[in-house]
Amino acid sequence: MNKNEAFKKIESLINRFDDQINSYKRSDYNETQTRRDFIDPFFKALGWDIDNENGYAESYREVIHEDKVKIGSATKAPDYSFRLPGGKRLFFVEAKKPSVSIKDEILPAYQVRRYGWSAKLAISVITDFEEFAIYDCTKKPNIKDKPDNSRLRYLKYTEYLQEFDFLWDTFSKEKILQGGFDKFIAADTYKKGTTTVDSDFLASLENWRKLLATNISSKNRTLSEEEINYCVQQTIDRIIFLRIAEDRGIENYGLLKNCILNGDFYKNLVYSFIQADSKYNSGLFNLKQDLLTSKLEIDNKVIKAIINDLYYPLCPYEFSVISVEILGTAYEQFLGKQIKLDRSHRAKILPKPAVKKAGGVYYTPQYIVNKIVSSTLGPILDNKTPFDIQDITIADPACGSGSFLLGAYQYLIDWHTNYYTNNLKSLKKQRISPLTPNGNLSTTEKKRILLNNIYGVDIDINAVEVTKLSLLLKCLEGETEASIENQLKLINERVLPTLDENIKNGNSLVDTDFYDEELGNLKERIIKPFDWKAAFPKVFKKGGFDLIIGNPPWVSLNGKFGNQILEPEVKKYLISKYRGNTYRPNLYEYFVHRGLDLTKENGLFSFIVPDRLGFNEQFINLRNRLLKETQILHLIYKTPFPRIVTDTLIFNFKKSSAISKNYSFSVGEFGKKLQTKSIDDYMSDSEGKFSYEENKEIKNILDKIYKNPNVIPLGAIFESKTGVILDSKQITNKKIKTTQRKIARGRSIGRYQFLETFYSEFNKKTIKGGTNDESKLSKKEKILLRKTGYPLLCTFDKTGVYPEQSLYFLINNKTELSMEYFTGLLNSNIFQFVYYYKLITNKDSTPQLKKIDLDKFPILLCDLRNSDQKSLYNEIVKHVKVLLDLYQQLADIKIQSTIEQTKSKISYSENRINELFLKLYNLSEYSITIEESL
Numbered sequence: 024m025n026k027n028e029a030f031k032k033i034e035s036l037i038n039r040f041d042d043q044i045n046s047y048k049r050s051d052y053n054e055t056q057t058r059r060d061f062i063d064p065f066f067k068a069l070g071w072d073i074d075n076e077n078g079y080a081e082s083y084r085e086v087i088h089e090d091k092v093k094i095g096s097a098t099k100a101p102d103y104s105f106r107l108p109g110g111k112r113l114f115f116v117e118a119k120k121p122s123v124s125i126k127d128e129i130l131p132a133y134q135v136r137r138y139g140w141s142a143k144l145a146i147s148v149i150t151d152f153e154e155f156a157i158y159d160c161t162k163k164p165n166i167k168d169k170p171d172n173s174r175l176r177y178l179k180y181t182e183y184l185q186e187f188d189f190l191w192d193t194f195s196k197e198k199i200l201q202g203g204f205d206k207f208i209a210a211d212t213y214k215k216g217t218t219t220v221d222s223d224f225l226a227s228l229e230n231w232r233k234l235l236a237t238n239i240s241s242k243n244r245t246l247s248e249e250e251i252n253y254c255v256q257q258t259i260d261r262i263i264f265l266r267i268a269e270d271r272g273i274e275n276y277g278l279l280k281n282c283i284l285n286g287d288f289y290k291n292l293v294y295s296f297i298q299a300d301s302k303y304n305s306g307l308f309n310l311k312q313d314l315l316t317s318k319l320e321i322d323n324k325v326i327k328a329i330i331n332d333l334y335y336p337l338c339p340y341e342f343s344v345i346s347v348e349i350l351g352t353a354y355e356q357f358l359g360k361q362i363k364l365d366r367s368h369r370a371k372i373l374p375k376p377a378v379k380k381a382g383g384v385y386y387t388p389q390y391i392v393n394k395i396v397s398s399t400l401g402p403i404l405d406n407k408t409p410f411d412i413q414d415i416t417i418a419d420p421a422c423g424s425g426s427f428l429l430g431a432y433q434y435l436i437d438w439h440t441n442y443y444t445n446n447l448k449s450l451k452k453q454r455i456s457p458l459t460p461n462g463n464l465s466t467t468e469k470k471r472i473l474l475n476n477i478y479g480v481d482i483d484i485n486a487v488e489v490t491k492l493s494l495l496l497k498c499l500e501g502e503t504e505a506s507i508e509n510q511l512k513l514i515n516e517r518v519l520p521t522l523d524e525n526i527k528n529g530n531s532l533v534d535t536d537f538y539d540e541e542l543g544n545l546k547e548r549i550i551k552p553f554d555w556k557a558a559f560p561k562v563f564k565k566g567g568f569d570l571i572i573g574n575p576p577w578v579s580l581n582g583k584f585g586n587q588i589l590e591p592e593v594k595k596y597l598i599s600k601y602r603g604n605t606y607r608p609n610l611y612e613y614f615v616h617r618g619l620d621l622t623k624e625n626g627l628f629s630f631i632v633p634d635r636l637g638f639n640e641q642f643i644n645l646r647n648r649l650l651k652e653t654q655i656l657h658l659i660y661k662t663p664f665p666r667i668v669t670d671t672l673i674f675n676f677k678k679s680s681a682i683s684k685n686y687s688f689s690v691g692e693f694g695k696k697l698q699t700k701s702i703d704d705y706m707s708d709s710e711g712k713f714s715y716e717e718n719k720e721i722k723n724i725l726d727k728i729y730k731n732p733n734v735i736p737l738g739a740i741f742e743s744k745t746g747v748i749l750d751s752k753q754i755t756n757k758k759i760k761t762t763q764r765k766i767a768r769g770r771s772i773g774r775y776q777f778l779e780t781f782y783s784e785f786n787k788k789t790i791k792g793g794t795n796d797e798s799k800l801s802k803k804e805k806i807l808l809r810k811t812g813y814p815l816l817c818t819f820d821k822t823g824v825y826p827e828q829s830l831y832f833l834i835n836n837k838t839e840l841s842m843e844y845f846t847g848l849l850n851s852n853i854f855q856f857v858y859y860y861k862l863i864t865n866k867d868s869t870p871q872l873k874k875i876d877l878d879k880f881p882i883l884l885c886d887l888r889n890s891d892q893k894s895l896y897n898e899i900v901k902h903v904k905v906l907l908d909l910y911q912q913l914a915d916i917k918i919q920s921t922i923e924q925t926k927s928k929i930s931y932s933e934n935r936i937n938e939l940f941l942k943l944y945n946l947s948e949y950s951i952t953i954e955e956s957l
Contacts, residue, residue, distance in 0.1 A: 024067070024068060024070055026191055026195075028068075029068040029069060029070070029191065029195065030184070030187055030191075032064065032067075032068035033065060033068050033183055033184070033187070033190075034184060036061055036064055036065060036068075036152070037180055037181070037183060037184065040061060040152060040153065040180055041180075041181075044121075044153075047121045047153075048121045048122050048153070049122065050120075050122045052120055052121065052122070053120050054102075054118050054119060054120045056120075057118060057119070057120050057121060057151055057152060058102065058118050061152035062102075062103075062116070062118050062150060062152055065150075065152065066086070066103075066105075066116075066194075069190070069191065069194050069195040069196065070195050070196035070197050071085055071086055071105065071196050072084075072085045072086065073086050079462075080440055080441075080444040080458075080462030080463070081461045081462040081463050081501075082110055082437065082440050082462065082463060083108075083109075083110065083441075083444075084106070085105070085106055085108075085196070086103055086104065086105055086106070087103070087104040087106065088102065088103060089101055089102055089103070089104065100138070100341070100343045100344065101115035101116065101117045101135065101138045101147070101344070102115075102116060102117055102118040103115065103116040103117075103118070107199075107200075110437075112142060112144060113144070113199065113204060114139070114144055114145075114146050114147050114148060114204075115135065115138050115139055115142070115144065115147040115148070115344075116147070116148045116149070116150065117131065117134060117135040117138065117147070117148070117149045117150075118149075118150065118151065119131055119149065119150070119151040120151055121151045121152065121153045123151055124154075125149055125150070125151060125153075125154040125156050125170075126154060126156070126170065126171075126177060127170060128170060129166070129167075129168070129169070129170050131149050131170070132149065132156070132158065132168070132170040132171075132172070132174070133164050133165075133166055133168065134149075135147045135148070135149040135158055135160075136158050136160055136162075136164035136168075136173060137164050137339055137340075137341050138160075138341050138344055139158065139160025140160045140161070140162070140163060140164055140220055140339065141220050141339070141340050141341040141342070141344050141345045142160075142220075142341075142344040142345065142346070142349075143219060143220050143221070143346075143349055144160050145159070145160060145161060145208040146158060146159060146160055146175065146207075146208060147160050152180060153179065153180050154177070154178070154179060154180070155176075155177070155178040155179075155180075155183070156174055156176070156177050156178075157174070157175045157176040157177075158173050158174055158175065159173040159174075159175050160173075161219070162218070163218045163220075163223055163339055164339055165339075166336045176189075192207075193207045220339075220340065220345065220349055221349050221350075221352040221353045222353070223339070224340065224345075224349075224350065224353040225352075225353040225356045225357055227332060228259065228353060228354070228357045229357065229360070229372070230332075231259055231329050231332070232255055232259065232357070232360075232362070232372065233370075233372055234325050234328060234329065235254075235255045235258060235259070235321070235325060235329075236251060236255050236362045236370035236372065237369075237370050238321055238322050238325045239251055239254055239255065239319060239320075239321060239370075240362075240364060240368055240369060240370040241368075241369070242320040242321065242322070243319055243320055244368050246315070247364075248362065248363060248364045250315055251362050251364070251370065252361060252362045252484075252485060253315065253484065253485070254315055254316050254319055255362060256485045256488055256489075257307075257313065257316050257488065258292075258316060258319075258321075260307060260488055260489070260492045261292075261296055261299075261307060261308060262279065262292070262329065262330070262333070263350075263492070264299075264307060264492060264495070264496065265278060265279055265295065265299060266279055266333045266342055267342045267343075267345075267496060268499070269342070270341065270342035270343040271342070271343050271499070271500075271502070271503075272343075272503055272504055273499065273502055273503065273504055273507060274504070275504075278295060279292070279295070279330050279333065279334075280330060280334055282295055282326070282330065283323070283326060283327045283330050283331075287323070288321075288323045288326035288327060288330075289319060289320070289321040289323075289326050292326065293310070293316075293317050296308045296310060296317075297310060302507065302518060303495075303518050303519045304518070304519055304520070304521060305491075305495050305518075305519035305520070305521060305522070306491065306521040306522060306523055307488075307491065307492065307495065309521075347429060347493050347496045347497045347500070348389055348426070348429060350493065350496070351386070351424045351425060351426050351429060351489075351493050352386045354424040354489045354493070355386040355423055355424040355426070356386065357489075358423065358424060358483060358485055358486050358489065359374060359375060360372050360373060360374050360375065361373060361374075361375050386424075386426065387426050387427070387574045387631070387664075388663075388664065388665060389426075389430075391574075391631055391662060391664065391673070392426050392427055392429075392430040393430060394659075394662070394673065395427070395430075395572050395629045395630075395631065395673060395675075396427070396430040396431050396434050396572065397434065398629065398657070398675055399570055399572060399627045399629045399675060400417070400431060400434050400435070400570060401434075402627075403415060403569060403570060403627065404438050408442070409439055409442060409443075409457075413471075413475055414475060414476075414565075415476055415569040415570070416475075416476060416478060416559075416562050416565075416568045416569050416570070417431045417476055417477055417478065417568065417569065417570045417571075417572065418478040418479060418480070418562075418568045418570070418571055418572075418621065419478075419479045419480075419571075419572055419573040420479075420480050420531040420571065420573060420575070420614060420617060420618060420621065421480075421481060421482075421531060421573055421574075421575045421576060421614060422479030422480060422481045422486065422487075422490050422526065422573065423481060423483075423486050423490070423574075424486060424489045424490060424493060425479065425489065425490030425491075425493040425494060425526075426574075427572045427573045427574065428477050428478075428479050428490060428493075428494060428526075429493055429494065429497055431476075431477060431570075431572065432472070432473060432476075432477050432494060432497055433497065435472050435476060436464055436469060436472065436497075439457070439464055439468065439472065440458070440462070440463065440464050443457055443458050443464075444458070444462060455467065459501075459506070463501045464501075466498065466499075466502060466506065466518060469498045470498060470519070470520045473494060473498055473520060473522070473525070474520050474522075474524075474525060477494065477525055478525050478526070478559060478562070478568070479525070479526045479527070480526075480527050480528070480529055480531045480553065480555075480558075481528065481531075482528070482529065482530050482531070482551055483528075484528045487526055487527065487528045490526050491522045491526050494522060494526070495519050495522070498519060498520070499518070499519065502518070527553070527558050528551065529551050529552070529553025529558070530550060530551040530552060530553050531553060531555075531614070531617055532597055532600075532601075532610075532613050532614065532617055533550060533551070533552045533553065533593060533596065533597075534552060534553070534554060534555075534600075535552045535553070535554045535557075536552075537550065537552045537593075537596055549590065550590060550593055555621060565623060566623035566624055567620075567621050567622055567623035567624075567626060568621050568622055568623060568626060569623060569626045569627070570622075570626060570627050570628075570629075571618045571621055571622050571626070571627075571628045571629070571630075572628075572629050572630070573614075573618075573630055574630065574631050574632075575610065575611045575614030575615070575618075575630060575632065576610045576611060576614070577609065577610070577611050577632070577633055577669065578609065578610045578611075579607060579608070579609050580594055580608040580609065580610065581607060581608070594608065597613050600613075601613045601616040601617070602616075602644050603616075604641035604642065604644070606641045606875065607641055611630075611632045611633065611636070612636070612642065612645060614630070615630060615632065615636070615645060615649075616645065616648070618630060619648070619649070619652060619653070619676075619678065622678045623678065624678060624679065624680060625677065625678065625679060626677070626678050627656075627675065627676070627677055627678075628653070628674075628675075628676045628677075628678060629673065629674060629675040629676070630673070630674060631662065631664075631671055631672070631673045632671070632672055632674070633669045633670065633671065633672065634660050634661070634669070634670040634671055634672040634864075635669075635864055636672055636674075636713075637658065637660070637672050637674075637712065637713035637714070638712050638713070638714065639864075639873070639875065639876075640710060640875050640876075640879075641875070643710050643711060646710075646711040646712070646713065647711050649676060650702075650705060650706060650711055651682075652678060652679075652680070653676035653677060653678050653679060653682070654676065654677040654679045654682050654683070654686060654688075655674070655675075655676060655688040655690075655702065655705075655713075656675040656676060656677055656688055656689075657673075657674075657675045657688055657689040657690065657697065658672060658673070658674050658675075658688070658689070658690040658691075658713055658715070659672070659673040659674075659690075659691065659692070659693055659697070660672050660690075660691065660692050660693065660715070661692045661693050661866075661867055662693040663693065667868070668865055668868040668869040669864075669865055669868065670864070670865050670866060670867060670868060672713075673693075674713075682702075683702075684702070684703075685701070685702070685703070686701075686702050687699050687700060687701050687702070688700055688702070690713070690715045691715055692715075698715055698716070700715065720949070720952055721860055721952075721956065724856070724946065724949050724952065724953065725857070725860060725861055727944075727945065727946065727949075728853070728857060728881055728944060728946070729881055731881070731883065731944060731945065733883050733884055733886070734881035734882060734883050734884070735881070735882055735884060736878055736879050736880065736881065736882070737833075737877060737878055737879070737880040737881075737882050738877075738878030738879065739837075740836065740837050740838055740845075740882055740884075741806075741833040741834065741835060741836060741837070741845075742799075742833070742834050742835040743831055743832075743833050743874060743877055743878055744794045744799060744826075744831065744832055744833075744834065745793050745794055745810075745828060745830075745831060745874060746767075746793055746794060746800070746825070746826035746827045746828045746829065746830045746831070746832060747785075747790060747792075747793045747794050747795055747800060747825060747826070747827060747828065748790070748791040748792035748793035748827075748828040749766070749783050749789050749790060749791060749827060749828070750783075750788070750789045750790075750791055753783050753784055753788075753789045754766060754768075754781050754782070754783045754827075755781065755782050755783070756779070756780075756781055756782075757782065758782045759782070760782075760784065762784055763782040763783055763784055763785075764782065764783060764784075764785045764801075764825045765780055765781075765782060765822070765823075765824045765825060766780070766781040766782055766783050766824065766825050766826075766827050767780065767781070767807060767820070767824045767825065767826050767827060767830060768781055768827045768829055768830070769809050769810065769811065769812075769827075769829030769830060770829075771830075772807050772809065772816055772817070772818045772830070773816050773818070773910070774816050774817065774818070774850050774910075774933075775817075775818050775819075775846070775850065775903070775906040775907050775909075775910045776818055776907075776910035776911065776913075776914070777818065777820075777824075780824070781827070783825075785797070785825070792828075793828045794826075797825075799832075799834060800825045800826060800832075801823045801825060802823065802832075802834045803820075803821055803822065803823045804819075804820075804821060804834075804836075804842055805819075805820050805826075805832045805833060805834045805842075806818075806819055806820070806832065806833040806842060806845060806846055806849065807819075807820050807824075807826055807830050807831075807832050808830065808831045808832070808833070808849060808872075808877070809829065809830060809831075810829055810830065810831060810871055810872060811829070811869060811870060811871040811872075812870055812871075813855075813858075813859060813863070813866075813870040814855045814858075814957070815849075815854070815855065815858060815872060816850075817846060817849040817850050818846065818907075819842055819843060819846040819903075819907060820832075831872075831874065831877060833845070838884060839887065840884065840885060840887075840896070841900050843899075843900045843903040843904055843907075844885070844896060844899055844900050844903070845882070846903055846907075847899050847900070847902070847903040847936050847940070848882065848883075848940060850933075850936070851936055851937055851940045852937045852940075852941075852953050852954060852957060853937075853940050853941070853944060853946070853953070854880065855957050856953050856956065856957060857880060857881065858872060858880075859956075859957065860956075862876040862877070862879065862880065864876070883940075883943050883944055885943065892943065895939050895942055895943055896943075898935070898939055899936055899939050899940070902932040902933075902935055902936050902939075903936065905928070905932050906929060906932050906933065906936075909925055909928055909929050909932070910929065912925060913925050913926070913929070937950075937954075938950070941953070
């Protein structure tokens, strides 16, 4: 139906409604009639396949009609879910009968906002055809909100034709596919003050943990710290599972609420857990194996507070529409903290050391999960049948809350559903169909896939339990009370599988050969050595996993936090076992080694890691191993990762012992056209860098710089040092003690100038690390260079100021060339160009120059015996001295005309220095390219 036809159809609906409005507004004209007579035809006119006339399987329908389940005066689910091809929800529509006043009543608005917010949708709609209201669902709803709160648009049916362009451009299927819906959201939804459902659910989880931890530690004083963490996690997981099952219609609504009516509330819960075990068999409710939680003592008021938080009207969550992925986002953050006991057995909630060092937990965005899963699992499944792929094995060796395993499991569910739907004739031969009557995968089939194909390991037992919970909830999607009863009675099979043999607790990096070390029982429980072959014997009989995916921990093992994260003997073990670098050891390096070990011959291996894996010198051995043992399929840099300051690399390798010497692969940046690279480019690089060029001219300029016979690395000329790390609380901006030293911080310097000076004591109490040798720090001839930012700024110090940790300083010039010459070079366009295109780390987030890369900067040594070079050198030194003097003068000048004149002189000298260095490096022909690329 085109736009003109849609206009006429909606016009006829308006006329019909207007002609008999009094009849339609009677209380006995109900919602079902309203939907059939007006709302369905309205959206059909906008191009939606409301009745699934295309015959798609349930998971591919454009519009899902929800069965309404009454809960008091509220409903359990929205009437319509409008979706993109592939099943992604766009918006909900809640239907009311015309006798309801959508404009003035509080409850309808709260309901539709609650649905949309719980599903993390931007907007949703409520309509009775007489009225059409669009609500912003990015703000957390409150039962006390007025009906116009977060209402973006409100239309009466008499305005539909006048506003038809808006309705068509925003809600017609045709325009949605062209981006009209996205434009409306970008323009009209709230930008500030929003609380997403995952962050709000996290706050609820943390509150429940605090309540339980405090009460359990107080009333169960024989429990250890480890046991209390386990009991709290299991109790929360069980409650969440059953509450979700209620809202999905699998359990009777109010099951948990009934547990707080009388008696001992926790014992009532335990009884419900035992009943659940007989139904689900998931391991989650196995109180025969779990000997702790059934014996807990918990006060009624604690259980009551948690249960009440989960029910309408106090609860803002509609669990029937909250996806497992949204819950996973909250749980990932939740797992970043742990319960610790003080000497009085009182509980405190504290960040885990690794999380504290990393600055928080960073949940992998869904689009990254989807990218890695589709680019690896897709090719494995291509042109295969379910029989062909029934035994493929997929593992995440640091599974966390299970985001990658969930992504892989969902991909397999979708693939199998699509395959069976397109091959219905072959299903007639099967005794039990893998599809349900409505076209979804049967629970039996989903269980088979989960048990055969999905594996994971994590060192955190609570993460293991959350991964199991997430996978079980995914397996349960689409089930009803009737379908479960059918399995229990007819198939004599409990609904869910036990995942104990698939998702395991242990240290993925540490083998059981670590037992050769002298370990006490406590250390063994902390380190958790893990034997992969013993844990998954069937997998390793076939050589390993078909696919390894994930986002391993990015945690530096340097400094005091490093020792908190790993026992010293473990750190030593890892470096030895994986031939790891000792300069800046990081956990993800060892996980890449381990991932490769776990991948079978011709299997695929894909992680997202910091981009420095592809470039930094410390990873030469690892890159060389990857080049020898794998075929590179693609390398994607700079995939956006919210809140992460480090630039990223997604790699995809195929493990192969028979690698072609001449093959090509794709490399480049996320969102840009990928380049085709030859493996020869990497094999011929002495450091095996996984590089790529943003354009050929830049590559040519870099090649010319590095191949110049007169350049040598900066580290061969200078001793480069990092400044002293001082207690920041002891640093002052004025000298308040005679014993304080003069300090330069990053913000102290600009190009050729000092901007401000700081002061600090210099003793054991104030020094926290870095260079602490006063004879080096106080050198009166040194170059100071900022570590971070772009462009990097540099100046020359003759005063003996002490550089602080945010600065590098260069001392002990081994050449006859003056310090002014090198100061000019490090402030030149050539230095900024090489820094930006060759040496920089985190280019698009927090740019920084690592010391190891600073030492590689190609310094051109002037030959002072060559008259041409000597002339250029002398002019450079002259202009640098002029600039050092002019910048000092500029700070004291008060007259504006003199300031402008001085700036003009500065500009001339800086430009002249750039010209002179271009001549020295034989790059004058590239002057415009270099200048425009900075």
